[in-house]
Amino acid sequence: MTETTDDESKKIPPQQAAGKTAAEGPKDGPDGSGTPRQPAGDAEPLLRVRGLVRHFPITKGLLKRQVGAVQAVDGIDFDVRPGETLGVVGESGCGKSTMGRLITRLDEPTGGAIEFEGTDITHLSTGKLRPMRRDIQMIFQDPYGSLNPRHTIGGIVSTPFRLQGVEPEGGVKKEVQRLLELVGLSPEHYNRYPHEFSGGQRQRIGIARALALKPKLVVADEPVSALDVSIQAQVVNLMDDLQDELGLTYVIIAHDLSVIRHVSDRIAVMYLGKIVELGDRQSLYGAPMHPYTKALMSAVPVPDPKRRTDRDRILLKGDVPSPINPPSGCRFRTRCWKATEECATTEPPLVALRTGHQVACHHPELKPGESAVPAGAKAAGKAATDG
């Protein structure tokens, strides 16, 4: 943990253990769980997002003239590689859910581009989106609200087949029962109604529905946050198994940093509509470079009462500013203990300071020997586009 303690400001090293993993990281390579699905770095991305923007206009008066905009997502770039899990974390209002709705095209971006398997889907019409809908599916947070209470489980899970006009091999019913089994439910549940199921089981039903058409990309928005702790683990493990079994690619959006670390290969940290840091799990959790990421991690309560005393934490002041009027320059500067004049005037670009680890900060937290300047303009440019 030497790499962060030399920092002169008033905060502390991240958790010992996490740091240890990072220290080991370079020697051992990716850890056990990541290995099988760790994709090759330069594979063609499944999803490519460039300069994605979504502003929700605020109108006023009878004439509905626009007086401002909620800058929910304000220019983000990232790639999702086939077979990986990209985790997206951030606090409420950071735009992570909006981002999820944009990449599944449940919402239309204000600007930027989304490419899925090389096809630009940014502004496709509903009709033209239909074939793509088979490949991108979404899992929602609320297992209670997202299932129609009047339909049977069979009806809910077979909806995608009907919408897409697909007749699976062996008939719809057989396929639905297979899916139910796949997610750990009994095929006999086919004729039951959602209210007969517990929260965890409903989330399984939602997953079965999402998997019906064998999608390539599954976007899960807070898939476990409404569930009890013991149930959360069941669903997390299920999603993990399904990924191995079906070769799925996940984008998992969550506010819980522990869950995100557990499920993701790479993680994007969002703050006020921007990605402030994006990197491999090892690197990002082991030695976060953005002060915000560091503060977030130190704020996670840890189930170990001994730790209470021997660890300081970074206590951020105040709340997240409004996305209607975000601060100039770096958006985190109003709460950042490292902020300087430069932060108020110049917006820091997202640049790769380590291999596979980008950060948008003028004063990143560095390990000894690292440079705050990207190794070379070329290298940085390449890293930025490759993710």
Add this chain to the structure above:
Amino acid sequence: MARGHRRRIPVFSYIIRRLISAVILLLIVSAVTFGIFFLLPKLAGQTTDQLAQQYIGKAPTPADIAAVKKNLGLDKPVYEQYWDFLKGIFVGVDYKFGPEAARCNVPCFGYSFKTHIEVWPEIQSRLPVTMSLAFGAAVVWLVSGISTGVISALRPGSIFDRLSMGVALAGVSLPMFFTGALALALFTYQWPIFERSDYIPLFENPFLWARTLVLPWVTLAFLYSALYARLTRAGMMETLGEDYIRTARAKGLHERKVVVRHGLRAALTPIITVFGMDLGLLLGGALITEQVFSLQGVGAFAVQAITDNDLPKVLGVTLLAAFFIVLCNLVVDVLYAAVDPRVRLS
């Protein structure tokens, strides 16, 4: 922490905005009403000649008809006629038809050629009756309906609750002409407690004013208090389950204060909306009640106008009703903003 979107919009500007939209709404309603009433005969195949004929006596000459048509502007396109109508409200209209002439004074809301009267003064003379009826009944049903609803909500399943909700169901389902006739039969004819009499203005004799109106009030309020009791009960039950009620109790507040200060205030806000609508509708004339109790109010006037197929009168009453509804809704909006601070923003 400075928060950009925390700008407060003053209540005053809120009211102004509501006022402007109310005026616009009134214009639209009047235009549509006007359009319907003056296009309908045409759609039914009546020529302007036939229309004009209605305004004159029995055997008009073609010259008379032409004169009337010109004078009334019957040949003009509908929007010009509508403009003339609007203008009439502010400057009045002079009519000449055949040998006769008439002046419709400001504000001219139409002139009945059949009965040769101006619509506005007629309505004006009847308004106090309708207003007395509507406001009086409103007080009765608000007091009885809300208190019944609150007590029922506090003791769901109790005898009081079941009884009052049973009566409420009857109140909602029994037609007004039945309850009204029953009330008359019992309290005017069987036991003459409330003698039948014409309307007596409030300022002439408040006691007699009230006595004439007690039965209509109660009859009318019976229907509405039933509705309001059910609304209040449902609203109260929902509100009493809210988290902030639990917070109020956790403070150690007396249960009575919890119910009134925290529960009732929140439960009543949706009722304000319904009340605004109901009162607005009633001010446009309580048709059946006025008929049953032979009150010469706006409602009776409207019924008469429809029976006589006297379009100017019908138009006048319709506009009045629309005016009251828009006005009441305006008041509701302003009240709402006063009660619920969240409405003021947006």
Add this chain to the structure above:
Amino acid sequence: MTDSSENQTEPAAKAGKAAKAGKADKAAKAEKAVKAEKAAKGSEAAQPAAAGAAGPPTAFLEVRDLKVHFPTDDGIVKSVDGLTFSLEKGKTLGVVGESGSGKSVTSLAVMGLHRASRQQRSKVRMSGEIWLDGKELVGADPDEVRRLRGREMAMIFQDPLSALHPFYTVGQQIVEAYRVHHDVDKKTARKRAVEMLDRVGIPQPDKRVDDHPHQFSGGMRQRAMIAMALVNNPELLIADEPTTALDVTVQAQILDLIRDLQKEFGSAVIIITHDLGVVAELADDLLVMYGGRCIERGPAAEVFSAPQHPYTWGLLGSMPRIDRDQTDRLIPVKGSPPSLINVPSGCAFNPRCPYADVPKDDVTRTVRPELRQVAGGHFSACHMTQEERERIWTEEIAPRL
């Protein structure tokens, strides 16, 4: 702390039968429910006499064999079914459990919030004892408990937006809380409100005091809620999931604030949460609830370092931990939490417990385990022997966390 004693009162059982019969015969359902209710009223009256066997306790807060049951058409919901614990001033007790474990019902019971209105009283059946500073609350007159509420004991709720009244300003609500228990004029009370807002870290408190709750951010609202709870210097503060609705960085601020305030005021704090991390931040003692009963309790350090119940292991194994090496897989608990109407016989956890067959003679499915002392203040309700539990923990569970 004393062990929970087992003396189920008879009227309760009868009412249970009535409710079950009502379920069988749908036509007579409503009628029977009314009977059950009446039986409930009868039992409520009878219980204070049955309780009070042991006399007043020494601890500041002591809960003895607390039962909170709600008769419904489908049967009796046994939200809390025999709970015993105690808490001293200046200490923090963490109550952990999943939804339906009875943790929130317990806190509302201590506050007397199941019996605040006539309607509530007709729906709940409570027995056992709650001693707060030498006063027994279960059998006490509800109005007497009301006067303690807000003054001696106060509560913070999960979602501050819905827990604050949307129509009144934050100041008005704090002033109200103060004036219920203090006979002062509005101006004095307002000064006190501003002072409290300042104390909980709200900037420009003299201005924000006139704002409505919706004008506050989530974290600020929870601060205001805390200010309101502490305005009368209560000796017992109950925080029910105080940070669940908040972001991580704000959660850290609020936990910090609660810790500071406790140090300053020296009150007893009960923190109720599903998040073991939050408890670890604050609690001195820990109480784990499952199916309406306590299955493990003890000093937080011990419960975390050497948990003695398979459910506690399950909770620890279910949550990914940011402070440990990355694990390959989480160790979830199979199945779902039990229905409180049909709590499994024997140990309520038996259908989900991987070790249910370790004790002989199927005892886990027939006999309800009582809390037994492990060491010092550490208790656990499990049929396995201590040796078995310690072996499983050290050999099978701990290495995988």
